[in-house]
Amino acid sequence: xxxxxxxxxxxxxxxxxxxxxxxxxxxxxxxxxxxxxxxxxxxxxxxxxxxxxxxxxxxxxxxxxxxxxxxxxxxxxxxxxxxxxxxxxxxxxxxxxxxxxxxxxxxxxxxxxxxxxxxxxxxxxxxxxxxxxxxxxxxxxxxxxxxxxxxxxxxxxxxxxxxxxxxxxxxxxxxxxxxxxxxxxxxxxxxxxxxxxxxxxxxxxxxxxxxxxxxxxxxxxxxxxxxxxxxxxxxxxxxxxxxxxxxxxxxxxx
Amino acid sequence: xxxxxxxxxxxxxxxxxxxxxxxxxxxxxxxxxxxxxxxxxxxxxxxxxxxxxxxxxxxxxxxxxxxxxxxxxxxxxxxxxxxxxxxxxxxxxxxxxxxxxxxxxxxxxxxxxxxxxxxxxxxxxxxxxxxxxxxxxxxxxxxxxxxxxxxxxxxxxxxxxxxxxxxxxxxxxxxxxxxxxxxxxxxxxxxxxxxxxxxxxxxxxxxxxxxxxxxxxxxxxxxxxxxxxxxxxxxxxxxxxxxxxxxxxxxxxxxxxxxxx
Numbered sequence: 001x002x003x004x005x006x007x008x009x010x011x012x013x014x015x016x017x018x019x020x021x022x023x024x025x026x027x028x029x030x031x032x033x034x035x036x037x038x039x040x041x042x043x044x045x046x047x048x049x050x051x052x053x054x055x056x057x058x059x060x061x062x063x064x065x066x067x068x069x070x071x072x073x074x075x076x077x078x079x080x081x082x083x084x085x086x087x088x089x090x091x092x093x094x095x096x097x098x099x100x101x102x103x104x105x106x107x108x109x110x111x112x113x114x115x116x117x118x119x120x121x122x123x124x125x126x127x128x129x130x131x132x133x134x135x136x137x138x139x140x141x142x143x144x145x146x147x148x149x150x151x152x153x154x155x156x157x158x159x160x161x162x163x164x165x166x167x168x169x170x171x172x173x174x175x176x177x178x179x180x181x182x183x184x185x186x187x188x189x190x191x192x193x194x195x196x197x198x199x200x201x202x203x204x205x206x207x208x209x210x211x212x213x214x215x216x217x218x219x220x221x222x223x224x225x226x227x228x229x230x231x232x233x234x235x236x237x238x239x240x241x242x243x244x245x246x247x248x249x250x251x252x253x254x
Numbered sequence: 255x256x257x258x259x260x261x262x263x264x265x266x267x268x269x270x271x272x273x274x275x276x277x278x279x280x281x282x283x284x285x286x287x288x289x290x291x292x293x294x295x296x297x298x299x300x301x302x303x304x305x306x307x308x309x310x311x312x313x314x315x316x317x318x319x320x321x322x323x324x325x326x327x328x329x330x331x332x333x334x335x336x337x338x339x340x341x342x343x344x345x346x347x348x349x350x351x352x353x354x355x356x357x358x359x360x361x362x363x364x365x366x367x368x369x370x371x372x373x374x375x376x377x378x379x380x381x382x383x384x385x386x387x388x389x390x391x392x393x394x395x396x397x398x399x400x401x402x403x404x405x406x407x408x409x410x411x412x413x414x415x416x417x418x419x420x421x422x423x424x425x426x427x428x429x430x431x432x433x434x435x436x437x438x439x440x441x442x443x444x445x446x447x448x449x450x451x452x453x454x455x456x457x458x459x460x461x462x463x464x465x466x467x468x469x470x471x472x473x474x475x476x477x478x479x480x481x482x483x484x485x486x487x488x489x490x491x492x493x494x495x496x497x498x499x500x501x502x503x504x505x506x507x508x509x510x511x512x513x514x515x
Contacts, residue, residue: 134355134395154355161397162349207350214312214343215364215411216335222366224359224375 009071009128016236017061017130021229022139024237029127031241033120035248041112043251047119053243054122061130071125075117082113133157138225151221159208163201170197262326264290264419264447265311269320271471272306280306282471283320288419290325293441293448295458295479298468299493304451307468308421311449312341325418339368342412343421348404352396357388357407360396364415382414383407386440402433409440419447426454455483455496459505467492480505 017025039046058068089106096102131139137157141150170193181190209217229237265288273279280303288294298304309315310322313329322329324340345351354360361379370378383389386406396404405425412420425441426434434457441448441461452458458465458479465479469492475482483489483502496502 137355155353158353158355158395158397159349204350207345207347208353210309210314211343211345211351212353212363213314214338214341214345215415216338216367217363218335218367222363224362224366 009125010132011063011067011129013062013130015061015130017057017126020130020233020237021142022131022135023142024139024229024233025127025131026136026139026143028237028240029123032123032244035241035244036116036119039116039248039251041108041115043254046247046251047115049247050119050244051122053240053247054119054126057126057240061126063126063129067129068122068125071129072118072121075121078117079114082110082117085110085113142226147220155208159201159204162204163197166200167197262290263287264292264325265449266323266326267307267310267320268322270307270310270317270322271319272310272315273318280471281310284468284471284473286466286473286476288447288449290418290447291445292464293450293462295462295465296449296451296468297453297455297458297465297482297492297494302468302492303471304468305423308343308423308449308451311419311421312338312343335368339364339415340418341421342415342417342419344405344408344412344423344425346424346427348396348401348408351408351411352404355395356392357383357394357396357399358392360407361392361410361414364411368415378414382410385413385444386410387436400433402429402436405429405433405437406440409437413444413446417446419449420444422448422450422452424452424454425450426452426457455494455502456500456505459483459502467494 036047036050039050055065058065086102086106086109089103089109091103091105093101094104094107128136134154134157137150137154140153141147174189174193179186179189181187265286267284267286270281270284271279272281284303284307296304296307306315310317311324311329313331313334317329324337327333327337327340329337352360354363358379361382362375365375365378379392380389383392386409388403388406388410391399391403391407396407399407409420409422420441422441425437429437438457438461441450448462450458450462462479465475465477465482466473467475467482467488474492475485475488477485480502483496489495
């Protein structure tokens, strides 16, 4: 599909993972994350096994490690929070590197957040890298998400750029007339610009609605593309969560 | 082709009056008949009520007085869906018109809303995109196209409905000269009734053999475009100005029905 331009999270390639129907991949990622979250945090080897599973998926999808690692940066704010835990959680203390007193339950909590968070984000990054935004929406629609939410999401994708562009033009217009936002004294101007942008977007919404009515919109989006999946495709998509489930069960048993 | 149902005009507006809810009256009894296969330019200064008139044609606004009929079918609540299929409005800003994630889905929106599915839908979409020369852009998101391309796709989104009348709102605005000419070629190649709302008088002369002037909510003139543009007194009275150096008398009048037998 999409020739040329695509979202920057997406990485165009031909691979078995790219070819899987979007709703299969969504379900697989969702189940995988659930399984990971249910794993006991003391089963360190289980997390290593999950990481290997994801690495296998990445290899199958021809997504290089560097691509995934760069996109993991989004996780940083949460990781920062995790690093605080060993210092704030009460409990048995342990001395690290000879001078750092940290709590043992805090360390476990930090590890828990860090490991499960990273695995979840990596799975999502892989999903986004192998599935176009448009296909994701079709998948969500197929998974019976309320149509109104899918419509709102698709309009966000369609008009995100238009609104950003409008915002940029307003900013250029402000600066062309010698305005630079410096300090709280100028916040009033920025707030008014935000208000104007809101009104413009609102009015555009009305015009879009008018155009939709003119073309026969009656409250529901017509189904144009029907995403379908064969049993083989479902089985292929289930490979990741099933393998993870086996690891998880072992983790509880051992 | 064009004279199959020649008795029923594509558009018949009689005594149309409308006041906005805030009391501002925009139309004071408009009478306008457009025969099947005609291309008519609707001229008029800003605020003359052109957009208000257009929004009556497919029942977005409901007439305060008077009637609108499209191919003999009165515009009203009971057959709104049918009317909206017959009247294809191309709005001025293609970003308002193209609201789906890809060009193909956008063109498919109208017919799919009317219940068309599967292979028939695909074929209709392809044909409409080919008519505006945009077939190879079917899978692109609309916001990645140039302005001229977006306007052509906007035309395709209404052509796919096989409308009785195509209403173009300022079709040449924001287009560079090449895109402007390409759009003119497309409009000329279509065998469909066209009502073109515009400020671009040379464009009106190029495409439409007949022009009407809407001024202060009523039709002030209705004549062959070349003759109308040459009437300086009339033009001045309705705030219509030709671009510098443009002489309507020196420009050959458009053939009345190119492509028609």
